[in-house]
Amino acid sequence: MKFRGILLVGAALASGAAAACNRTFLVDATDKYVAAQAEGKPATLTAITADNLNYTESDKTVDITTGVLAQPMKIDHNRSIHDTTLCATFTELIVTDPAKPYVIATRMVFTNDKASLIETIATKPGDWAFNATGYLHWNSLENWDPIPADKRDTRAVIQAAGDAYFNRFDNASYAVPFGTPCARLEGGAYTDPRGAGGNTCSLGLPSTIVVTNRRYVVDEEMGAVSIFLGFPGLDRSVPQEPMPDSHLFRVEGGKIRYIHTVSAKALERSPVVRFWMGTTPVYLFGGPKHYQAIFASRDLTYNGIMLQIGFPKLWRMTREEIQRFANDKSGHKETPLPGTEHVPPQQRYWATKYHVLYDFLSRKHHIKPIVDEFARQFSRDVVEKFPLGQWTTLSIDELTRRDFTRCAITTLFGPKILELNPDFLDAFWYFDSYASVLVYGFPRWMYPQPFRASDRFLDRIEKYVEAGLKDFDWNGPDVDAQWEPHFGTRITRELTKWLTDAGFQRKSVAGALGTLVFGQNSNTIPVVSWMLMELNKDPQLLSAVRAEVADAFVTDPLTGARTLDTQKVAALPLLQSLFTEILRLRVSMVIMRVADRPMTINGVDVPRGALVHAYSRIAQTDEATWGSPEHPADQFWPERHIKYVEERDPETGTLRKRREFAMAASPACFFPFGGGVPMCPGRHFAKNEIFTMVAILVDRFEMEFVRWTNPDGSPSDRPAESDQRFSGIGSLPPTVT
Ligand code: HEM
Incomplete structure (x- = not known):
């Protein structure tokens, strides 16, 4: 018997040297980060990382040589913003490779030309509403061009817009400067899937959540603010415990136009998670007690x-x-539900x-x-x-x-x-x-x-x-x-x-x-x-x-x-x-x-x-x-x-x-x-x-x-893996791509 496997794909190695904390230096650093991630070679970042670098994934310190950064991946989209005041960067990566799709949010903070902190939230199938293809698609419809110099907001205005959004989370009457149109992208779910163009960012916001530990990257040229934070309440079993979360806001003329969220692990840890698909609330339940209740419910x-x-x-x-x-x-049973006995048999479609x-x-x-x-x-x-x-x-x-x-x-x-x-x-x-x-x-x-x-x-x-x-x-x-x-x-x-x-x-x-x-x-x-x-x-x-x-x-x-x-x-x-x-x-x-x-x-x-x-x-x-x-x-x-x-x-x-x-x-x-x-x-x-x-x-x-x-019959040095394109709809076939 002969099997199919998958081919390991690599990408080019970045090169170059760091300079002072100006835009050129920060852009070079994010380019290096993206290239290192594509190659799965954290070692290529050594020139720009401090000896005491703290590398975290979903708020936990991880060995950089064995974490996500060490996995090569074909990156379909990357967007970075650069903050010359805080000497920090934020990068959004999308990988649609069906074998291992990812949406990754990474924040880097530099001290004396060296990254002292790299914090990453890497979402993958199983994280809530995850859909890398959707994330890529909706992203591609948005305009994130640099803001013309004469139209740029100050960093204070941009940051305030992002802050207002989170202030609204525990105070329903807080005014958030939503623009029109305004759309939110969460996992792969978009609040404006029909392109109706209204303000759909305000749909379904919580009103009792106090987010914690906000960490910013503000880029005036891109009209963007990234906020990493702790988001309590997603996990109802530990409602006070903040979950790792990233929000990226695009702000134009003081108004929010786009919001991109990346929240990892919520599913795995949460017995109940609520999110939105368009305007419909979705309740995702975990745990045997909930599964039994769902399968037993008639409603x-x-x-x-x-x-x-x-x-x-x-x-x-x-x-x-x-x-x-x-x-x-009239229901699915042979006998119609009470009150529906008049329905003729040929119109009892469910039954x-x-x-x-x-x-x-x-x-x-x-x-x-x-x-x-x-x-x-x-x-x-x-x-x-x-x-x-x-x-x-x-x-x-x-x-x-x-x-x-x-x-x-x-x-x-x-x-x-x-x-x-x-x-x-x-x-x-x-x-x-x-x-x-x-x-x-x-x-x-x-x-x-x-x-x-x-x-x-x-x-x-x-x-x-x-x-x-x-x-x-x-x-x-x-x-x-x-x-x-x-x-x-x-x-x-x-x-x-x-x-x-x-x-x-x-x-x-x-x-x-x-x-x-x-x-x-x-x-x-x-x-x-x-x-x-x-x-x-x-x-x-x-x-x-x-x-x-x-x-x-x-x-x-x-x-x-x-x-x-x-x-x-x-x-x-x-x-x-x-x-x-x-x-x-x-x-x-x-x-x-x-x-x-x-x-x-x-x-x-x-x-x-x-x-x-x-x-x-x-x-x-x-x-x-x-x-x-x-x-x-x-x-x-x-x-x-x-x-x-x-x-x-x-x-x-x-x-x-x-x-x-x-x-x-x-x-x-x-x-x-x-x-x-x-x-x-x-x-x-x-x-x-x-x-x-x-x-x-x-x-x-x-x-x-x-x-x-491989699919063409040539030998592969890797075994078959589950094809994640089928995630959520059935059996996962071995990948042949
Ligand atoms: C390993 C094999 C299979 C798996 C894992 C599987 C899984 C599922 C699941 C999860 C559902 C939805 C049930 C729910 O929502 O509670 C479903 C529905 C269904 N399956 Fe399967 N299935 C398998 C094999 C088959 C086979 C062999 C057939 C037919 C010969 C079949 C026919 C159907 C049909 C027709 C429905 C829809 C029923 C309806 O519309 O009410 N499945 N299956």
């Missing part, structure tokens, strides 16, 4: 997310179609959606035949391709994204979808690469690519739907079949029939089916890739799994044919532990709900219409929850969820140890499939599908790791 709905994101962006419904769902208040997705994807008697069909197709079309008794070098990436995906799609949707569209897999993976931007990103007029990728993908599904509606005998014996060759499984047929009969446009029918293709493959394929990688890297693990899996095969005494018992394999403890560990580390989902009415979650007031988020990565990598002294939470450890039980062999009477699967922490802190009523309907099928692939492969083949490679 927090997933339907609101479908109306805002799922239907328009993925199902690609028209407004009128979305409105039909919005008008239906039908729930019934079609959940019955046909989750019920055992429906999924067992699908999984058996998958195992049959996988053995026939994938495994038989490789001759026994000889070595073949394969790319796991190729194998999973081509052969496995083809088999998974053919099982769920039938062979027609690929016969009619020979380039279907390309269209799907191309769409997949844009899915996060489509879901969270900008409107079509601003960023058309994701919509084009979606159009290309859905056009192919439409063709398949059209052919099915024409050729399939809707009154014939196959109408209730568990599998038939046009639509494949019942879920695909039922979804098509329901939406077509209800008069939804073809594109929406295709959108619903496309979301199913996406839910199925975008999540399972990366998981199976990671499982195979781990098995190939560790021969001991591979042979332990192989031994365990052997028990799940049944050999026909007459023909000698081996078939997999798909139910038995799903209960194997080591395989379950390996699967759970991959889901824990490689699935990054923001679970989203909308508050249907004003409510309180464990004492936190949440207004009607607010968004409630829970971030699986935070829950699933929490050290206190999952870590052990030998195996920290961020480390892959295939036996993390195994318990050894001693038992006596009934035949020999000797004591032996048996493995049992036992989740290493409370299931409340593990939600790769979401939770509550809208929990992923495909979760059982996903597990069965993944276990089937792994079991058949390890049973049939010897495997050996060959090397990591």
Whole structure:
């Protein structure tokens, strides 16, 4: 087996010498800092740093040779401001590299031509509202040109504008000189996403927060003030404790035009964080107590997310179609909610959606035949391709994204979808690469690519739907079949029939089916890739799994044919532990709900219409929850969820140890499939599908790791990493960029 890895990218080294504390000296210093960060070589700053330099990250002193500054990165944007009075600088860096995106704020203070303090806040996926691509995009729309000499404000005016903003935080009547337009950029969220041009900086400001320890950099030429400070209140578990925070203000004619914030660690430390997406408040909850409350709540709905994101962006419904769902208040259950009994069955859209997705994807008697069909197709079309008794070098990436995906799609949707569209897999993976931007990103007029990728993908599904509606005998014996060759499984047929009969446009029918293709493959394929990688890297693990899996095969005494018992394999403890560990580390989902009415979650007031988020990565990598002294939470450890039980062999009477699967922490802190009523309907099928692939492969083949490679097949000296572009929307595939 052969793997894909990633290429290490470097950048040019800066050179030059320091001079006195004037603008030229400070500009040279920030240039050197940016170059040192690009190269990941802090040593190149030695000429401008004092012997007793204090280097901090998020307010903690860190060894400069092992911190963020020692990581090379391709910097997409940098902006610095220079304060010749305080002899200090501020730099904003944006790195959109999907493998390791960052937004970094750095303040340097110089004494006698040498930096005595470099303080950095480096935000990355997991920090609240983090989105480096968004940060870059909104930044690029702003004008930060130097202010003409005759229009410059004094440093006192510029600093006062920034100070007024924070003074307002504990005094709602404090006058802040907001300009028009004025926009705030937090993480990747922008307060004026539609470019409406008003003062959106004043939206949603706190009124009881006293910020601490303000540290300034003021640049009159750029009309800018950077304020580093302590921001208490973000972390409600320690409400008095200030969090590291940076705000950069652009001030023109005494008025604030832009505000850029960088706040690190808030998510990881905070059980509850509130922020704003446009004008909507978002409450991000952390901790098992909160997760349980969110998943149990009836007032927090997933339907609101479908109306805002799922239907328009993925199902690609028209407004009128979305409105039909919005008008239906009768609930998802078979019996309408009290007071809605008059709603005709054909207008009970939520209930039908729930019934079609959940019955046909989750019920055992429906999924067992699908999984058996998958195992049959996988053995026939994938495994038989490789001759026994000889070595073949394969790319796991190729194998999973081509052969496995083809088999998974053919099982769920039938062979027609690929016969009619020979380039279907390309269209799907191309769409997949844009899915996060489509879901969270900008409107079509601003960023058309994701919509084009979606159009290309859905056009192919439409063709398949059209052919099915024409050729399939809707009154014939196959109408209730568990599998038939046009639509494949019942879920695909039922979804098509329901939406077509209800008069939804073809594109929406295709959108619903496309979301199913996406839910199925975008999540399972990366998981199976990671499982195979781990098995190939560790021969001991591979042979332990192989031994365990052997028990799940049944050999026909007459023909000698081996078939997999798909139910038995799903209960194997080591395989379950390996699967759970991959889901824990490689699935990054923001679970989203909308508050249907004003409510309180464990004492936190949440207004009607607010968004409630829970971030699986935070829950699933929490050290206190999952870590052990030998195996920290961020480390892959295939036996993390195994318990050894001693038992006596009934035949020999000797004591032996048996493995049992036992989740290493409370299931409340593990939600790769979401939770509550809208929990992923495909979760059982996903597990069965993944276990089937792994079991058949390890049973049939010897495997050996060959090397990591770059996308072009050339060798790489680095292993694959999680592709952070998918952060927040599902399984993180290995990066190939
Ligand atoms: C490792 C694999 C998978 C993961 C991690 C995963 C994860 C998720 C999550 C987190 C949700 C949202 C649940 C919530 O908000 O509480 C979801 C929804 C969904 N998933 Fe999965 N999923 C996987 C596999 C699958 C498979 C194999 C299918 C289909 C065959 C599927 C179909 C769906 C569908 C249709 C929805 C939306 C349900 C709705 O609109 O109500 N998923 N999935």
